[in-house]
Amino acid sequence: MPANMGTDIMRFARLEMAEVEEFHVEGFARTVDHLRGPSGAVRAGALMTMLDSAGGVCGGLASLPDGWVVTTNMFARRVSLEPTGPLKIDARILRKGRNSVVATVEIGDAASGHLVLDGVLTSAILVPEDGPPVWERPMRMVPPDDFVPMAIDEWVGASVVDATTLEMPMRDTLRNPWGILHGGVTAALVDLVTEHATGGVCTDMVLHYLAPNRVGPVTAHAEVLGERSDGTVLRVEVRDLGADRVTAVAIATAAVVSEPPSWA
């Protein structure tokens, strides 16, 4: 495994996490200005990255010593587009089975306590080749100090293919401990293509991971399914072009905002 593998996730999201009790992980994102979108609110892609990280670690710790986890899907609903932050993340286990674990994750404004995003993350329990990771308990993680703020599209390295498609290269620093593209990065790409295809802001995402992104480049293609009073509903298909396969499918909703997004 390259020495820099996965380091960009914690560095970018500025997420610190601590295990406060069994089946309960709390996180803080104290520096969020670089994560904001055109409306001033923290972008859905950044929130989903936090959901995936906190919910994943919470599920992983609950799965020890039998194995570790890989995310299979995320359901999330953005409930506020206010320019909030810093953020508090609260992840708790809803159910732990033999093969899977379900965590509920709430992300709220740390000062007011108002809910920003409500979601659920489901993970499969697998046994890594070298055995489950060893953690010092209670777990505590802090982001690296060498932080260079950058916008989410720059972090992902997304480029425009056409009016409804974006592409990003695979970088080792965006891989998770399994060596595949971090689930939060995939969610960030879905968020970006949702905004790119509609000019709106992603408020709702159902994301199913179907296969790992290992080779790259990775594309996300959006198809508009319908218009409603709360926004445009899209289906997004993510592909690993190097492996020639579909790796994720998302259903997202994009709300219209008064200011045009920076990505449009």
Add this chain to the structure above:
Amino acid sequence: VRLRRYLRCVRTLMDYPPARHLLRDLRLHFEHDDGPRSRAWMPVVPEICDDDGAVRAGALAILVDVIGGGLAARVAQPDWIATADLSLHCTAPATRGEVEARGRVLRSGRTTQVLEVTLHCESARVGIATMSFSVLPRRASNPDMEDVNAGTSGPSTMALPESRLDAPLEALAGIEVIDAAQGIVELPVREWAMNSMGALQGGVVGVVVGAAAEAALRAASGEPLVVTDLQLTYLSFGKVGPLRTRTDVLALGDGHGTARVTLTDDGAEARRMTSARVIASKALS
């Protein structure tokens, strides 16, 4: 005790579905092939529609659950499956004729399956749904899909000549609104709405959760909102009853709202059955 449970399971399976059951009364019909795809149809009747004459999200969830569960079970054989979650996004109203559900397998792995179901009415797409399943080792009490499928390739239906809905879907499921503003509804576990495991059918969970969220969001907004999206995470079966919802209104926007609903089996020490996020909007057009 184990023998009694086993015999009860066998009896339930042999009699499933009974003559009066939602799978018959909805007059669903199916067309299976040997591949990873299935289609099903549900007639649009007033008993499953809202005030504007469009099929309710909860009824669509039943159609999705039935076609998705059947397809996943066939693909998983000889193993068995348990539904882990279901999402539904409605994009246009289904108001006449039949709703057609087209299901296909997106992923079929050793421990999980993911399906996508698109919904169509009169040649227009009206919604999209996803489901995921845990793949489990077969137990003696699980139906053998090879037996179930024997002789049923091509068109099939469970409807009997006399099958029909004679009351609104929510009433037939036994849903009683206890406190609309709080989004509290209750229901018993009736044979009419059970799955083959003797628990509340997964799609009916969508009906219950939708009824609770819609009541709370209508009370909070003062607008006749209707459910457009369901995100259901199944945690355990509801087998005892009464089943009861708890609802939190999370957000209200211009003509739409979001609620979180928790469904518990109060007869089983209030065990949490389902965690759900629900969106309701002005009627789709």
